[in-house]
Amino acid sequence: MRLLLVEDDARIAADVSTVLTGAGYTVETASDGKDAWFLGDTEDYDLIILDLGLPSMDGMSLLKRWRANGRHMPVLVLTARGSWAERVEGIDAGADDYLPKPFQFEELLARARALIRRSVGHGAATIAVGAVTIDTRAMRVSVNGVPQSLTPLEYRLVSYLGHHRDRIVPPTELQEHLYGDDFSRDANALEALVARLRKKLGAVAIGTRRGFGYYMGETAP
Amino acid sequence: MRLLLVEDDARIAADVSTVLTGAGYTVETASDGKDAWFLGDTEDYDLIILDLGLPSMDGMSLLKRWRANGRHMPVLVLTARGSWAERVEGIDAGADDYLPKPFQFEELLARARALIRRSVGHGAATIAVGAVTIDTRAMRVSVNGVPQSLTPLEYRLVSYLGHHRDRIVPPTELQEHLYGDDFSRDANALEALVARLRKKLGAVAIGTRRGFGYYMGETAP
């Protein structure tokens, strides 16, 4: 984990840095606003610890400018104990957490852990099979990077096949998944659906094993 | 946005609930640990506000059990002003933020906003999508800089879609977050609401993906 500590008081910076390093983080330090701005804007940190009241650019503007530039890393703001109005401003400027000075190092560490823990695990759930990519979060499917417009039923079908890639899925299983317990449909409905899908995703995207079912990906001959 | 407030003191619960509702949230309340446990474990909330010291199960265990079950919605913990050691414990148990009582309602709101926007992945308090700008702090929406007067329900809808921009939001999810557990309404109520909103924000502000849901922003065809 890589942290940026923005703090102008050299002694505090050294102390905090020591504690953080001791806790297993890689710590870089910026002592003035310009450095901080540059580093925060160009480098990737897992967390930035930002002291308000810096020379050459105040911390609040720094934070606002990072956010305006679309930087989403977690930021923990350190500040002198202030009024709640000040805290509200800091939070709305895009701070993720706020710690009044003086603070216990344990509390700093706990909050740092919490922020880092929260920022991971936002992984995009996408499945890629051949040229086809399924973004399950956005419910969007693309072929060679080109987004396709699928109907709800079509999407459910690729999604199911994608989740069960490299496996032959029997038609009965697909019917069950697509239509639930509603038996009324002709067996051909599924075939027609597959045909329409292949037209959008490319003929090779979905394979047929005669007598067994459909599949995406690789299956033993 | 749908919130769960866990608070055993009925008067505090009523006050806080009123404030939150006024700020445009859908608020549900649990007054004891068992209810809270069940709701937090089975329902989808954008934020849980948790008072420590409940009858029948204390807040800290509640939080730990949710986390152990893999629930990672943001949780804001309310507690009597305590030692930093207690705060550290709360944070390590999985709390996302911590607010000592007594507190100013503005600060509660600011922290709630911060947690919600962070959990959906952006840093700033205003959300801009196309011509539409949502100021979550002032609860104002403008189109091309021109402020619009929205009804409370309309605001909740844009707000939710804005927070989840570039993502298709299924109608069921919207119903849940607009109406809470009161699911008595006709599906058409939502459609009517969208129609009214489009009349104010412009037809292109909110997109429809037939069979999937509504969205703001880019979800290329």
Place this chain on the structure above:
DNA sequence: CAGGCGCTGTCAGCGATTTGTCAGCTTGAT
């Protein structure tokens, strides 16, 4: 307390899209 107003849910009808069905065709296994 009455009246008015704004908000929101319900209804009914309309297009447009999606999906099932049918009929004929292609393909692969034996």
Place this chain on the structure above:
DNA sequence: ATCAAGCTGACAAATCGCTGACAGCGCCTG
């Protein structure tokens, strides 16, 4: 070569979402 499984294009039916109108409700004002 034969036959059944699977494919495809066309058409019809079902579904979904949009809209304008209306009504009930709560709230404010006079």
